[in-house]
Amino acid sequence: MTQSSAPKNLQNSLITYARSTKKMLKNMMEDHQKSLDFLSNQVSELTNKVLLLNAEVLKKHTDPFLHRPFQTHGFDCTDIKDYFGTNSKAPSGIYIIQPEGTHFQFEAFCDMDYRGGGWTVLQKRIDGVIDFQRTWLDYMDGFGELSGEFWLGLRKTFCILNQKNTSFMLNIALEAEDGSSAYATYDNFWIEDEKTAFIMHVGRYFGTAGDAIRGYRKEDNQNALPFSTYDMDNDNCYPACSFNGTKITSCSQEKSRSGWWFSQCGLANLNGVHRVTRGVDISGIQWDTWKENNTTIKIKSASMKIKRTHYPFK
Template sequence: MTTMNLFRCLLLVSLYFQKTKSYDQSQKVQGYDCSDIWERDNVTTSGIYKIKPQLATFSFPVFCEMTKNGGWTLIQKHNGADGLDFDRMWKEYENGFGKLQGEHWLGLRYIYALTQQKNRPSKLRISMGDFNGREAYAEYSPFHIGNAKTSYKLLAGNYSGTAGDAFLGDAEVNGTNQHGSSFSTCDHATDNCHPQCLSHDIMFLSCSEQFSAGWWFNQCGAANLNGVWRTPPRHRYWDTSVSWPTWKPNESLKFSKMYLIHS
């Protein structure tokens, strides 16, 4: 066998085992969550892993972003790369949609399972960026959501970060505080629009319909990371934008990523 042929054989064998390893890690349960997987092996790489949170009766795949300080479980990614439509029905938001390695929403039932683990408190980290290359983040600790009977009510703890607490909104403007809000979609309205909501002199019956997304709306609130992704120069002054207004008021974000981090 020539040196070149030997090299090709070794390369094929290496690719085979890499593919097999990748397949195995997405088929076998690796841990409770991405933080747990990193704690077991802190040189593991980012990718898709199967997890089974404590107390959960089911396992499911997630995308883990492995950093030098721990593993982060990605629950949302919105950057326009896949053209994913976030204007979805309740069951889709409950069960998840999109591709784990790209744009996606993990699913409320899975987020709930991740935030209900015994002795593994969860923190929400939101990373975001604008079209000028700037980035910011917001963290809420502790963080969990209620069960399906509460429509997965948002329960976000203390805020820290550089992006501002958009969940809190503007204390002087009614309906901008989303803390304690239930999740709402166009076919499952829990947004407190009774009998209607008002924004910029426009009256409507559903925040999800008005803002083209499922989210923790409250008449309708300020933040909406599942909004419509728009590029410059048509990315300003849209109510339906990918929005975190305490950082970028009146401007659609280039990307948002939401992670759960456990300790």
């Protein structure tokens, strides 16, 4: 090697070393930033959970006696309303009911103010305090707080709907983020037993929110289909179906692990993540036939209520 080439080789080596060091530092900084982003997301998620838990605890401690059940028994909330008769009005609240033909009692929330009263509330979403990303067992037995957000439970709902000589209407009440409201009502609502995974049946639709249960296309139709959760997949996506142009195998997994009567996956899902509270723009509470200017409404609160349309006990 000549004396003149030595400095040049040394210079090249230094340049190569500098470049590799720069690349290494850049990779380290990118990895560090990814770690910071991950930790930041974890902290945000934990903060949201703490805020929701604090709200729930505060709600319980500030009003400990308001939501005790009325010691009035009936087959369901319509029966209790009829028992009070025209002489006095039953207030809305938690009652003890025992559907005809069953051997156990349970508490239920009776809405005595909405459209003439006598409604047994099956589901209620308000503020996102209660997590609806639940297992099959949770959806069968029920969860949440009857004084706030809850799912009554498929077993209890089956007992109410399958009393002798009765038929029920289902009312879906919806409120948008801007405060506007809409509803969907179905007559002849009932569900089959646990062996069939609680297949749902609805009759005629009327209302202002659109018939999201049947949807627009054959594959949207959720009527006469079983209930699904992320750990009990009974939807129509076997072995796979197309959703928003993507192949999926589970509607519950696609819909944030919520439980519902899915069909490839359908236009209705009232048990999705509470988008307003959680601050995320994902599937959310769905009733996709409720539109304004061809844009689907973002839903803040929802409820499912049933009421008798035939009264054999009068």
